[in-house]
Amino acid sequence: MKKISEFSLIFFFLVVSVVLAPSNQTTNTINQFSLEFYKETANKNTGKSLILSPLSAEVLLGLLSTGARGDTQKEISDALHLPDSEIIKSTFQTTMRKLSNIQGVVLNIANKVYVKDGEAFKLDPVFKSVAVDQFSSDVENIDFSKATRAANTINEWVESKTNNKIKDFVSPDIFDENTRIMLVNAIYFQGNWENPFDKRSVQKTKFKKNKIDKVEVDIMYQTDDFPYANLPEWNSEILALPYKNNDTYLAIILPRKVDGLAALEEKLYGANMVNIINKMRKTEVHVGIPKFKIESTIDLKHVLPELGIKLIFNKQKADLHNLLKNPEQLFVSDAKQKAFIEVNEHGTEAGVVTGFFNKNCSIKKQKLRVVADSARIDEEYFTADHPFFYMLMNKDDIIFCGKYIGD
Structure with a gap:
C-alpha cells in the first residue's frame, strides 16, 4: 500500500503596518479574496480584536497552486479569484516586483523553499523555476532529520528577514523523517506617518x-x-x-x-x-x-475550507504531485497564522512570516x-x-x- 505523507501548512504573521500593491486588472479579485478571508476569520474570532494578512497567505497559496494539479489546483485558483495557474504566476510576479520598488518606507519581502536533503527529494524542475523566477524564492537543501539544527537554521533566516521581530518561528518537533518541504514567506515593513501625532x-x-x-x-x-x-x-x-x-x-x-x-x-x-x-x-x-497593539493566532484549517480550499487537507485526495521531481502523496496537515500590529504616534512596523511545512505525506512613484x-x-x-x-x-x-x- 502506498505510504501517505503529510504536508504541514502553517501561517505565522507578526504584523504592524504594511504595504504593497499590484495595480492591475486583478486588484478587485485579489481584494475580494482579502475581504472574504477577513470575513471568515472574523466569524471564527468574535469578541476580540483581530489582525491578519491576506496577502502573505495569497503569496504562498499562489506558489502552492503551481505544485498542485486537477481539482486541488482549481480550488486554490477559484478561492483567489484568478482563473488559472498562468494568471496566478504572472499576478504574483508583478506583485513581487512592485513590492521591491516601493519608496519612502522600509519594505522587505522574501520567499524561501527548504527541501529535504538527498537525491530522492529534489524539487520538480518546473516548480523550482516558478518559485525562483516568478516568486523570487531562494531554495536551500536542509536535513530535517536533524530537527534542532533545522529549526535553528530556519528561525535564524526568519529573524534576519523580519528585523528580529519574529523569533522561534518553528520548533524542532515540527520535523520528522517524513518532512519533505517547507515554504516560507517573510515580510518586514516600517513606515512613519506623513503627519505624525504629537x-x-x-x-x-x-x-x-x-x-x-x-x-x-x-x-x-x-x-x-x-x-x-x-x-x-x-x-x-x-x-x-x-x-x-x-x-x-x-x-x-x-x-x-x-x-x-x-x-x-x-x-x-x-x-x-x-x-x-x-x-x-x-x-x-x-x-x-x-x-x-493586537496579537492574533488563527487556525486556518477552519478558515480556508470556508473559502473553498478543502482538498489540500485531504490525505487521500490532495493532488500536490508537482512539488517534487519524484512525486509523493502529500497533503496539508496544519495551517496557522500568527499576527501582531502596533499603531502609535510615529507610524507602524510590521513583520510577517508564513510557512508551509511539507512532510511525506520599477514602478513610477x-x-x-x-x-x-x-x-x-x-x-x-x-x-x-x-x-x-x-x-x-x-x-x-x-x-x-x-x-x-x-x-
Whole structure:
C-alpha cells in the first residue's frame, strides 16, 4: 500500500503596518479574496480584536497552486479569484516586483523553499523555476532529520528577514523523517506617518466596546488634511492616514453606531473596495484614533475550507504531485497564522512570516490617488472611540486588515 505523507501548512504573521500593491486588472479579485478571508476569520474570532494578512497567505497559496494539479489546483485558483495557474504566476510576479520598488518606507519581502536533503527529494524542475523566477524564492537543501539544527537554521533566516521581530518561528518537533518541504514567506515593513501625532495630544479616553462596556485607552488627536468620505450606504465613514511616501496608508472604516461593526462586516463581503477608496476626498479632519497593539493566532484549517480550499487537507485526495521531481502523496496537515500590529504616534512596523511545512505525506512613484486633484470640503470629525475595521493598504490593494474593539 502506498505510504501517505503529510504536508504541514502553517501561517505565522507578526504584523504592524504594511504595504504593497499590484495595480492591475486583478486588484478587485485579489481584494475580494482579502475581504472574504477577513470575513471568515472574523466569524471564527468574535469578541476580540483581530489582525491578519491576506496577502502573505495569497503569496504562498499562489506558489502552492503551481505544485498542485486537477481539482486541488482549481480550488486554490477559484478561492483567489484568478482563473488559472498562468494568471496566478504572472499576478504574483508583478506583485513581487512592485513590492521591491516601493519608496519612502522600509519594505522587505522574501520567499524561501527548504527541501529535504538527498537525491530522492529534489524539487520538480518546473516548480523550482516558478518559485525562483516568478516568486523570487531562494531554495536551500536542509536535513530535517536533524530537527534542532533545522529549526535553528530556519528561525535564524526568519529573524534576519523580519528585523528580529519574529523569533522561534518553528520548533524542532515540527520535523520528522517524513518532512519533505517547507515554504516560507517573510515580510518586514516600517513606515512613519506623513503627519505624525504629537505625543502631547494623547489623552486617556473611554472606548465604548459596546452599548454597555467601556475601557480606557490612549487616543491620539490631530487636525490636518486627510482623505475622507462619508459612507451612508454602510452607515459608516472612512479615513486614510498616509505614510510618508503617500502611496501606503492605514484606512479606518468607522461605523456610525457603537454596535455597528457586525453590520459593517456583512457589507464588506463582496464589496468593491476600489470604489470605496475612490470616494475619499481630501478635507480637514479632526482625527482621534487609539494607540493599539493586537496579537492574533488563527487556525486556518477552519478558515480556508470556508473559502473553498478543502482538498489540500485531504490525505487521500490532495493532488500536490508537482512539488517534487519524484512525486509523493502529500497533503496539508496544519495551517496557522500568527499576527501582531502596533499603531502609535510615529507610524507602524510590521513583520510577517508564513510557512508551509511539507512532510511525506520599477514602478513610477505616484501620489495616493484619493489625495490628488480633489477639492477641499467642510471640516469633519473622526473619533474612533468604538469598534472599527481597518486596512493597511498600498494604493488600492489590501495587504493587512482587521478590527479593533478595545481589548
